[in-house]
Amino acid sequence: MKLLDIIEEVKIGKRINREEGLSLLQKVELLDFGELANEIRYRKNPKQQVTFVVDTNPNYTNICNIDCIFCAFYRHPGEAGEYTYSVDEMIRNFKTAAANGVTTVLLQGGVNPALPFDYYLELVKRTIEEVPEVHPHFFSTSEIIGMSQASEFTIQEVLRKLWDAGLRTIPGGGAEILSDRVKKKISHLKGTSDDWLNVMLEAHKIGYKTTATMMYGHLETDEDIIEHLEVIRQLQDEYHGFTAFIPWSFKPGNTPLHKIIPTYASSTRYLQILALSRIYLDNFDHIQASWFSEGKKIGQVALHFGADDFGGTLYEENVHAEADFVNKTTVAEVIQLIQDSGFTPVQRDTLYNTLKIFEKAEAM
Ligand code: SF4
Numbered sequence: 001m002k003l004l005d006i007i008e009e010v011k012i013g014k015r016i017n018r019e020e021g022l023s024l025l026q027k028v029e030l031l032d033f034g035e036l037a038n039e040i041r042y043r044k045n046p047k048q049q050v051t052f053v054v055d056t057n058p059n060y061t062n063i064c065n066i067d068c069i070f071c072a073f074y075r076h077p078g079e080a081g082e083y084t085y086s087v088d089e090m091i092r093n094f095k096t097a098a099a100n101g102v103t104t105v106l107l108q109g110g111v112n113p114a115l116p117f118d119y120y121l122e123l124v125k126r127t128i129e130e131v132p133e134v135h136p137h138f139f140s141t142s143e144i145i146g147m148s149q150a151s152e153f154t155i156q157e158v159l160r161k162l163w164d165a166g167l168r169t170i171p172g173g174g175a176e177i178l179s180d181r182v183k184k185k186i187s188h189l190k191g192t193s194d195d196w197l198n199v200m201l202e203a204h205k206i207g208y209k210t211t212a213t214m215m216y217g218h219l220e221t222d223e224d225i226i227e228h229l230e231v232i233r234q235l236q237d238e239y240h241g242f243t244a245f246i247p248w249s250f251k252p253g254n255t256p257l258h259k260i261i262p263t264y265a266s267s268t269r270y271l272q273i274l275a276l277s278r279i280y281l282d283n284f285d286h287i288q289a290s291w292f293s294e295g296k297k298i299g300q301v302a303l304h305f306g307a308d309d310f311g312g313t314l315y316e317e318n319v320h321a322e323a324d325f326v327n328k329t330t331v332a333e334v335i336q337l338i339q340d341s342g343f344t345p346v347q348r349d350t351l352y353n354t355l356k357i358f359e360k361a362e363a364m
Pocket of ligand 1: 072073
């Protein structure tokens with residue numbers, strides 16, 4: 001199909017297929033891509049508003065036995081700098097975050113086989129009981145698979161027990177690129193694309209809401225990116241369990257993969273992928289811009305390339321920091337950045353419910 005015909009199909013709301021998505025990614029001029037993605041964004045969410053969440057992203061352990069070569073965060077047991085915090089220590093961390101206005105705690109860690117499953121259940125239960133101001137958005141698919149392997153429970157049983165403890169949402173980390181060819185090279189101990197999709201499927205069946213993510217800018221091809229979008233779109237058709245899609249670029253600092261991929265993907269690439277995501281993922285309500293990963297200016301530009309959410313404040317962040325990539329903000333700055341981009345900032349919770357609308361120049 002000719003490029004102009006594909007664009008017309010997108011404009012009338014027709015779902016595009018893999019080949020059409022690939023044509024858009026490879027052939028559409030950048031600004032046209034943004035305009036097309038924005039058309040879809042406003043069709044889905046006509047308000048001139050951009051949401052954000054006040055969140056923090058602490059880690060309970062950096063001990064991990066998965067050895068992903070794109071990761072600078074993990075340590076082996078006994079290695080300098082390894083840590084595992086007690087539930088008491090994490091609850092103290094969450095209380096401090098809550099006192100600073102945090103409503104979402106996005107908690108992830110390494111896959112630490114020494115931790116008993118009860119540790120995770122206690123973490124969820126006590127967060128709900130002792131820090132009710134925050135919503136626990138805990139544990140990537142890798143950790144959930146690790147919990148299953150370290151206990152006698154299946155993935156379904158692990159998810160059900162976490163649900164019964166009070167967990168309701170799960171972050172979408174661990175997907176990287178859903179291509180087994182790439183996964184074999186960058187994270188061969190992490191499991192397959194189907195493993196990630198299966199945890200998400202089982203979670204959505206129970207009623208969890210999750211995000212979907214993609215880390216690009218390493219060994220993937222354009223076709224891998226399209227396949228990633230295709231399989232998460234197929235899964236979304238089943239239970240509509242994904243709240244948002246969040247792409248970001250690989251950060252090579254201090255990682256073994258740095259030797260092969262020494263630099264970040266370009267901002268142009270980010271905006272292309274973001275626009276394509278908005279167009280391809282016609283059953284996703286939200287696409288998240290990443291001021292943190294791509295920089296504040298590109299985060300603002302992303303709001304004109306199909307994104308309707310500015311992500312979180314990420315008060316604490318350790319994973320990218322280990323790759324020498326640090327970016328900080330405040331709620332006041334997020335509000336200002338969104339307003340300067342021409343939108344009304346709306347503070348939301350983890351499930352995208354509105355908490356506060358910041359009209360005009362109002363700040364917190
Ligand atoms: S990305 Fe996660 S699973 Fe992989 S090595 Fe790092 S902490 Fe472990």
